[in-house]
Amino acid sequence: MHANVENMRTRPLISIVMPVYNPNLAWLEEAIQSLQSQVYTYWELCIADDCSTDSQVRAFLEQLMDSDKRINVIFRKENGHISAASNSALTLVQGEWVALMDQDDILPKDALYWIVEAINTQPSVRLIYSDEDKIDENGDRFAPYFKCDWNLDFFYSQNMFSHLGVYHKPLLDEVGGFRVGFEGAQDYDLVLRCIEKISHEQIIHIPRVLYHRRAHSGSTAQTPSAKPYVDLAVFQALTEYFQRQGIDALVERTEYGNRIRYHLPERLPLVSLIIPTRNNLKLIQGCVESIINKTIYSNYEIIIVDNGSDDVEVLAYLASLSTDSRIRILRDDRPFNHSQLNNAAVNIAKGEILGLLNDDVDVISPDWLSEMVAHALQPGVGAVGAKLLYANNTLQHAGVVLGIHGLVDHVCKYFPRHYAGDFGRLGVVSSFSAVTAACLVIKKSVFQAVGGFDEKNLPTDFNDVDFCLRVRALGYRNIYTPFAELYHYESATRGYARTVETEAAKYIQEKWGDFVKADPGYSPHLSLIYGDFTLAPQSRVAPVSLMDSTVSSETMASVIA
Numbered sequence: 001m002h003a004n005v006e007n008m009r010t011r012p013l014i015s016i017v018m019p020v021y022n023p024n025l026a027w028l029e030e031a032i033q034s035l036q037s038q039v040y041t042y043w044e045l046c047i048a049d050d051c052s053t054d055s056q057v058r059a060f061l062e063q064l065m066d067s068d069k070r071i072n073v074i075f076r077k078e079n080g081h082i083s084a085a086s087n088s089a090l091t092l093v094q095g096e097w098v099a100l101m102d103q104d105d106i107l108p109k110d111a112l113y114w115i116v117e118a119i120n121t122q123p124s125v126r127l128i129y130s131d132e133d134k135i136d137e138n139g140d141r142f143a144p145y146f147k148c149d150w151n152l153d154f155f156y157s158q159n160m161f162s163h164l165g166v167y168h169k170p171l172l173d174e175v176g177g178f179r180v181g182f183e184g185a186q187d188y189d190l191v192l193r194c195i196e197k198i199s200h201e202q203i204i205h206i207p208r209v210l211y212h213r214r215a216h217s218g219s220t221a222q223t224p225s226a227k228p229y230v231d232l233a234v235f236q237a238l239t240e241y242f243q244r245q246g247i248d249a250l251v252e253r254t255e256y257g258n259r260i261r262y263h264l265p266e267r268l269p270l271v272s273l274i275i276p277t278r279n280n281l282k283l284i285q286g287c288v289e290s291i292i293n294k295t296i297y298s299n300y301e302i303i304i305v306d307n308g309s310d311d312v313e314v315l316a317y318l319a320s321l322s323t324d325s326r327i328r329i330l331r332d333d334r335p336f337n338h339s340q341l342n343n344a345a346v347n348i349a350k351g352e353i354l355g356l357l358n359d360d361v362d363v364i365s366p367d368w369l370s371e372m373v374a375h376a377l378q379p380g381v382g383a384v385g386a387k388l389l390y391a392n393n394t395l396q397h398a399g400v401v402l403g404i405h406g407l408v409d410h411v412c413k414y415f416p417r418h419y420a421g422d423f424g425r426l427g428v429v430s431s432f433s434a435v436t437a438a439c440l441v442i443k444k445s446v447f448q449a450v451g452g453f454d455e456k457n458l459p460t461d462f463n464d465v466d467f468c469l470r471v472r473a474l475g476y477r478n479i480y481t482p483f484a485e486l487y488h489y490e491s492a493t494r495g496y497a498r499t500v501e502t503e504a505a506k507y508i509q510e511k512w513g514d515f516v517k518a519d520p521g522y523s524p525h526l527s528l529i530y531g532d533f534t535l536a537p538q539s540r541v542a543p544v545s546l547m548d549s550t551v552s553s554e555t556m557a558s559v560i561a
Contacts (some may be wrong), residue, residue: 001037001113004547006312008120014043014112015169016096018101019085021050025060027214031295032064032071033353034102040112043144048089051079059131060129083186083226087257090177099188104214106135107164111210115166118204126202127194131525137216145423145525150203152195152380153479156238157428158257159188163211171197182237184230185209191238196244200499207524207541234258246446247378256424259483262374268299271373271441272351276305276341277359281313283489290363297369301326301350305341308333335527339453339463342437346447353377360489361388368484375429376481381402382476383442383468386434387487391416396488399432399480400465402512402519404531407505408465410436411522411531422526422533429478433521437464438488442471450474461504 005011020028040521045068050062059071072092078087090098091457093309101107107153111130118128133144147160154160165187175193182189235251236257242249248263273291277284288302295508306329308316321327331346333450351375368386375384388397394417397410406410411432412421420427437453450470453463468478496538517540518524524540526533 013095033296044091050085090465106212129193132211135212146525149520154430185233256427270351271300272349273355336460343452364485382471400434434468
């Protein structure tokens with residue numbers, strides 16, 4: 001790392017902003033020492049003392065300035081809380097990049113190295129965040145938070161940006177720094193205002209633990225309810241953000257974070273629900289009747305694609321549905337090709353929104369379609385997937401992760417219905433690289449823009465994964481919402497078998513190999529054996545390597561010495 005620093009194209013000054021107020025001096029000293037131990041030494045510490053009442057604090061900070069010229073302190077004349085103090089610290093900043101650090105937290109010695117490495121390798125970056133963990137009063141680390149790459153919908157649900165957060169200083173100047181009145185969520189509000197000014201490609205996640213949050217009785221790291229005003233500040237920050245974006249939404253607090261309820265337009269768009277089926281009366285009847293009897297969203301049509309049924313009872317039931325003006329039967333006697341059946345139905349669909357359903361799903365939550373359509377209508381959203389359960393109330397689908405079992409699978413299959421996953425991710429709305437087409441809602445225009453499902457290469461298996469990845473490649477986000485629940489009896493009509501040896505699997509591996517190896521929606525530190533957010537036997541993050549192989553061994557030895 002020392003050798004790489006010498007070979008970096010640019011070595012920007014990193015300004016660490018630290019507001020302090022009556023700190024535990026032992027912990028503050030540890031925080032300072034963690035900075036002074038950094039591999040990357042081009043940093044400055046900008047401290048704003050928020051009028052501490054402890055007389056020892058000023059003497060300690062003055063001594064710090066005398067002992068290390070990289071440390072600058074401004075002493076505020078009145079207490080203004082964290083936003084005002086942070087803004088005071090920003091007035092001391094000389095660097096091009098700003099990192100936020102709390103007075104009792106710790107940085108590992110390689111933290112700034114990886115930040116600057118990202119700045120060098122991705123010059124367009126404006127915001128950087130890393131993984132983090134907690135450290136207790138005894139110095140023991142625990143609760144690692146291994147994050148996914150930038151995930152806007154998950155960020156709405158909770159502040160997954162958090163620590164270590166690093167900001168391009170001109171961007172902070174543009175948004176005006178911190179806002180007084182958002183104390184407790186001041187950094188959340190800051191990021192919300194920053195992302196309005198940049199593209200999502202300019203937000204970089206470093207999948208390494210570069211921040212240790214001190215957990216003690218008075219901290220939110222230990223006790224989230226320690227600062228009850230935080231929830232109010234989060235609500236206000238998000239509400240104002242959506243107002244600025246012109247998005248009609250209501251912010252609610254749930255057990256695992258925020259729920260954004262997007263309001264449907266006064267004129268509900270027509271939704272075309274497409275259901276392929278063949279020869280299983282119990283399934284198709286249960287599916288259709290659950291939709292009709294339970295769904296509160298009123299403006300929909302149902303297109304049942306009958307793929308060659310010859311069962312007398314099924315044919316009679318389908319014929320009986322013709323009396324309902326909302327239901328159409330499309331007869332298709334070609335050999336089974338799930339992609340082809342859906343594509344054909346889309347061609348005759350009248351709705352501006354499509355709902356793709358298997359015939360073995362059964363509605364649980366009456367507002368399932370309202371929830372999914374509300375998300376599908378949002379700018380930048382592609383496919384929307386639901387929370388699907390097996391008959392025994394265990395998870396069947398809560399998002400798709402690439403790389404599980406060497407290929408792809410649903411995350412946390414067979415876990416209890418209300419299992420929320422790592423840091424509550426499955427309990428809130430979040431983006432995944434793909435969602436299942438057993439229950440998928442999407443704008444018809446987006447479906448057509450990607451050319452629908454791949455009939456030639458993926459007639460049955462993995463067509464939904466390929467479809468979602470093509471939607472993502474066009475710049476759309478694929479959403480999972482836990483607030484739309486249905487039962488899914490999984491492939492009861494045709495059977496179910498997915499292995500890595502099939503032609504479809506080989507096609508996915510060849511076409512989407514980079515995603516299969518490193519799904520941006522799932523941390524490289526987490527297991528791909530079951531996709532259950534547990535720690536992987538071995539991290540998939542590459543170890544540090546020498547930037548320039550031409551560096552001589554003598555130079556290397558000199559640098560390290």
